[in-house]
Structures are given as structure tokens and as C-alpha cells.
Amino acid sequence: MAIAGTENGVTAELVIMQDAVKVxxxxxxxxxxxxxxxxxxxxxxxGKNGSGKSTLLRMLAGLTRPTSGTRWxxxxxxVTGYVPERFPPLTFTPWExxxxxxxxxxMKKESAENEIRGFLSQLGMESFAHVRMSQFSKGxxxxxxxxxxxxxxxxxxxxxxxLSGLDIKAQENLEYILVxxxxxxxAIVMSVHExxxxxxxxxxxxxxxxxxxxxxxxxxxxxxxxxxxxxLRGLNSSAVKRISEHPGIVGLAVRSDHCELExxxxxxxxxxxxxxDSGGSIVSVIPNMGMNIPLGEWLQPAASEKGDQV
Amino acid sequence: xxxxxxxxxxxxxRKHAYFAPLAATLIAMFLLYxxxxxxxxDSYAVTSVFLxxxxxxxxxxxxxxxxxxxxxxxxxxxxxxxxxxxxxILALIIPVILFTVIFIVFPILTHMxxxxxxxxxxxxxxxxxxxxxxxxxxxxxxxxxxxxxxxTRAIAMMLIVVIVSLGAKxxxxxxxxxxxxxxxxxxxxxxxxxxxxxxxxxxPGQVWGALGYGLVYILLLCLIYMFISVRRDART
Numbered sequence: 001m002a003i004a005g006t007e008n009g010v011t012a013e014l015v016i017m018q019d020a021v022k023v024x025x026x027x028x029x030x031x032x033x034x035x036x037x038x039x040x041x042x043x044x045x046x047g048k049n050g051s052g053k054s055t056l057l058r059m060l061a062g063l064t065r066p067t068s069g070t071r072w073x074x075x076x077x078x079v080t081g082y083v084p085e086r087f088p089p090l091t092f093t094p095w096e097x098x099x100x101x102x103x104x105x106x107m108k109k110e111s112a113e114n115e116i117r118g119f120l121s122q123l124g125m126e127s128f129a130h131v132r133m134s135q136f137s138k139g140x141x142x143x144x145x146x147x148x149x150x151x152x153x154x155x156x157x158x159x160x161x162x163l164s165g166l167d168i169k170a171q172e173n174l175e176y177i178l179v180x181x182x183x184x185x186x187a188i189v190m191s192v193h194e195x196x197x198x199x200x201x202x203x204x205x206x207x208x209x210x211x212x213x214x215x216x217x218x219x220x221x222x223x224x225x226x227x228x229x230x231x232l233r234g235l236n237s238s239a240v241k242r243i244s245e246h247p248g249i250v251g252l253a254v255r256s257d258h259c260e261l262e263x264x265x266x267x268x269x270x271x272x273x274x275x276x277d278s279g280g281s282i283v284s285v286i287p288n289m290g291m292n293i294p295l296g297e298w299l300q301p302a303a304s305e306k307g308d309q310v
Numbered sequence: 311x312x313x314x315x316x317x318x319x320x321x322x323x324r325k326h327a328y329f330a331p332l333a334a335t336l337i338a339m340f341l342l343y344x345x346x347x348x349x350x351x352d353s354y355a356v357t358s359v360f361l362x363x364x365x366x367x368x369x370x371x372x373x374x375x376x377x378x379x380x381x382x383x384x385x386x387x388x389x390x391x392x393x394x395x396x397x398x399i400l401a402l403i404i405p406v407i408l409f410t411v412i413f414i415v416f417p418i419l420t421h422m423x424x425x426x427x428x429x430x431x432x433x434x435x436x437x438x439x440x441x442x443x444x445x446x447x448x449x450x451x452x453x454x455x456x457x458x459x460x461x462t463r464a465i466a467m468m469l470i471v472v473i474v475s476l477g478a479k480x481x482x483x484x485x486x487x488x489x490x491x492x493x494x495x496x497x498x499x500x501x502x503x504x505x506x507x508x509x510x511x512x513x514p515g516q517v518w519g520a521l522g523y524g525l526v527y528i529l530l531l532c533l534i535y536m537f538i539s540v541r542r543d544a545r546t
Contacts, residue, residue: 062385063382063543064546077390082382084379088379091325104313105387148383
């Protein structure tokens with residue numbers, strides 16, 4: 001197979017999937033998936049329940065074999081970190097579990113301890129390091145789930161709903177950590193429902209439907225077009241005029257009973273506050289990323305994803 | 311693999327799923343030695359069969375105590391499914407060795423035998439226990455949830471195999487000659503038990519031959535298990 005993206009004889013591709021198909025019983029869960037995962041690149045998978053995101057992630061991580069097609073891995077083996085959708089019920093403390101995981105990975109005890117301490121501190125879990133995880137909430141378990149995957153500077157990080165159950169502060173800290181990992185060359189592939197995480201770290205977004213990648217948006221399109229649609233009502237014409245002068249406004253459509261604003265996502269918070277302060281009310285806020293994909297429809301909250309087991 | 315085997319054993323013991331097979335196996339041994347004196351090799355033959363049954367039971371509870379997500383994480387951490395499977399087997403050898411020590415040492419320390427145990431007998435008994443113990447958990451590998459999602463059916467089928475293995479000698483003797491080759495498919499519990507019981511009647515070569523047959527059978531089971539298992543996906 002020809003390997004694309006080689007620079008100075010060193011391939012940037014970590015995993016290449018070619019026409020991969022996965023069949024369970026009579027059901028084709030993945031169809032003709034061709035995908036390259038490159039070093040230091042972040043890929044976000046979006047799609048509705050049952051679209052095949054979790055199966056694709058497991059296949060990328062090497063946990064599931066394609067029924068047909070190929071999965072090529074750079075150098076034959078990668079150091080992979082994987083965050084399953086649900087963390088297993090374990091009767092260990094985070095310290096015991098993470099240290100054992102590091103030992104299994106072949107990490108040196110001292111460096112593993114330092115890394116664990118750092119991650120626990122960054123995610124606000126240092127005071128729970130020696131508490132049994134059977135007493136943990138979903139969010140706390142998710143933090144341990146993330147730490148076990150990020151330890152040991154993996155080449156490939158596969159995340160299934162990484163923000164699930166995390167509070168805002170932890171989400172921000174995780175974004176910060178993931179950006180750092182990406183900069184150090186870790187390839188990240190994640191299924192995600194939070195537009196903010198996509199905006200922050202994704203280099204490309206793959207839209208999945210019925211086990212197929214139906215749309216791919218990457219690079220400039222993603223950066224240039226990150227917008228949010230705000231539908232509002234209750235503002236008089238002068239207030240609308242004043243708001244429309246904001247530099248964050250990309251488009252404005254005044255309807256009979258409401259207004260539709262297309263705004264740059266980073267300006268959305270300021271504009272929402274301005275609308276409310278001017279006496280208007282918000283009908284809806286839909287991030288559409290400028291990818292010409294109705295992301296509001298695809299980016300469902302993680303809580304509704306329980307059935308996404310394919 | 312040693313690190314993962316250690317973690318798996320810790321995880322297993324913390325879930326207390328070991329308690330029923332451990333208790334049942336020890337109770338069986340205490341019942342056997344509830345009176346004395348006892349014949350040496352006959353007693354060791356019986357306790358090695360106890361270990362075969364106990365190891366099969368313990369193997370099944372051990373293999374099924376790991377949730378699919380936990381299995382996924384272990385495979386990722388250790389780097390391959392094959393290494394994970396070997397770690398499981400490695401972990402299961404530890405209780406077999408512990409049981410062997412108990413079963414061999416207990417009757418000697420408590421003077422349960424009618425005469426001193428000779429070194430050659432001790433070696434045969436140790437090998438018999440270890441081989442039948444490993445054989446027990448090797449059988450359980452084929453009846454774990456990863457292979458048979460219906461747990462009740464898996465237990466029933468494993469029990470049938472265990473029972474048929476124990477009674478193989480008398481069952482096979484009732485078979486007509488053309489189908490007597492079935493004896494080579496069944497786990498060699500009966501020949502090993504026979505060899506240990508008749509160690510004073512059989513030549514040492516015959517007894518060691520039976521034990522060697524058990525070892526070859528284990529290796530074949532392991533090869534078949536690994537050949538099929540490495541082709542499966544991690545559980546979901």
C-alpha cells in the first residue's frame with residue numbers, strides 16, 4: 001500500500017484504514033471507511049446515535065478487527081491511550097489503578113508517579129487519590145478514565161465522549177491538557193458532542209451516518225467558519241441596528257416575529273449578553289461551525305448517547 | 311505480563327468471586343482427611359481431582375470477573391490481545407500452585423498418611439496436582455463469557471465436560487471399538503487419576519507417561535485457545 005504524507009522518509013501517518021468494513025451478524029456497522037490518522041492531528045467524529053463512531057474508535061485503537069479492508073499501523077505497534085465510553089467498575093483507588101496501569105505499560109515507577117500526581121492535580125483529583133473508586137461519581141470516574149489514557153505520552157489517543165460527566169472547570173483543564181498532548185505530537189481521535197472542544201482542538205471533523213463517513217471538513221474551513229446561529233425576538237429596530245454593528249456579526253436576517261443572527265462563535269457570549277441587556281429574548285443558539293453541516297442536529301448531549309454501542 | 315497478571319489477581323480477590331470455589335475445594339479436602347490413616351497415592355489422586363474441579367470453577371469466575379471495558383483497557387495498556395490472554399493464563403497458574411502446596415503439604419504435616427511419603431511419590435503427586443489444576447482452568451477458558459455469552463449454558467456445558475472427563479474410563483469402556491477414539495478428545499483426567507492411584511502397580515514410565523499425556527493435552531488446548539482467541543475482538 002502506498003503511504004501518503006511522508007516527510008524525509010518518515011511517515012506522518014500513524015494509522016491508515018482502507019475500505020474497512022465491520023459486520024456484526026447481518027448488520028454492517030461500518031462501511032468502506034478509509035481514514036488516515038496523522039501525528040499531532042486531532043480528528044473529531046460527530047454523528048447521531050448508532051452512526052458507528054464507537055466502533056470506528058475501537059477499530060482505530062486496535063480493539064476491533066475489520067471484517068474486510070485493512071488497518072495499517074506505523075511501525076507495527078503504537079502506544080495508544082483509549083477512553084471507553086464507560087469506565088469499568090473497579091475496586092481500586094485511583095493511585096493503585098493508575099500505578100498498575102503504568103507498570104503494565106512498562107513505565108518506570110518514579111516517572112509514572114510524577115505523571116499521575118500531575119494529572120490528578122490538573123483535574124482536581126489529588127485529594128481522592130487514595131479513595132476507592134467504588135464511591136466515585138460519574139465525573140470523577142471519567143477523570144480517572146482520561147488520566148489512564150493520557151499517561152505515558154501515547155502516540156495515539158482515542159477518546160469516546162471525553163467530556164462526558166465533567167464539570168466546566170475540568171472540561172477547560174482537559175482541553176488545555178489535550179492541546180499540550182497534540183502539540184507534543186500525539187494524534188487524537190475523539191467522538192464528541194461539545195462544539196467548544198471541536199473549536200479548540202479539532203483539525204478536522206468527520207460526520208458519520210449509518211456507518212459511513214459522509215462528510216469531512218478540515219483545516220481552514222474549520223477555523224474560518226466557526227459560527228453560531230442565534231435566533232432572538234423582542235428587540236426594537238434600533239436595538240437590532242446597534243447589535244448588528246458588532247464586528248462578530250457574520251449575517252443578519254430580520255423576520256416578521258424574530259431575528260436570525262449568524263455570529264462568530266467567539267463573540268457569541270458577548271452578543272447574547274448584549275441581546276438580553278437590550279430587553280430581547282433568545283429563542284435558540286445553534287453552533288454550526290461554518291461547515292455547512294447542521295451540527296445542532298448532530299452534536300447531541302452525551303447523556304442521550306447511551307444507546308451508541310455499535 | 312507479570313504486572314498485569316498481578317493486577318488481575320488483585321482485582322479478582324477484591325471482588326471475592328474466588329470464595330465459593332476456594333471454600334468448596336478446601337471443604338472437600340478436609341472431608342477426605344476427616345479420618346486417618348489414609349493411603350498416600352490414592353489420597354493424592356483424589357485431591358488432584360478436587361483441584362481439577364476447583365480450578366475449572368475458579369477459572370470460570372476469574373475469567374468472567376473482568377468487565378468488557380476493563381478488558382479493553384488491559385488490552386490497550388499491555389499492547390496486544392495475545393499478551394492479555396497470556397497474562398490471564400499466568401494469573402491462573404498462581405492459585406493452582408497455592409492449592410498444590412496445600413494439598414501436598416497438609417496431609418504430611420497433619421500425619422494423615424499410613425506411611426511416610428517417598429520422594430518419587432511426592433514428585434508424581436506434585437506434577438499430578440499441577441497438571442490437573444492447569445487442565446481444569448484450561449477447560450474454563452473455552453466456557454468464559456467472551457466465548458459463551460450465555461453464562462448458564464456455559465456452566466452447564468463445562469460441568470458436563472468435567473463429569474465426562476472424570477468418568478471417561480467407564481464411559482469409554484461401554485463404547486464400541488469404532489468410536490473408542492473419543493478417549494483422545496476427552497481431557498485426560500481419568501488416565502492421570504488411574505496412574506497416580508496405581509503408582510505402585512504401574513511402572514514409573516506408565517505413570518509419567520500419563521502425566522506427560524496430560525501436559526501435551528494442555529499444550530494443545532492452549533494452542534487451540536490462542537489460535538482462535540487472537541482472532542476475536544475485545545468484548546464490548
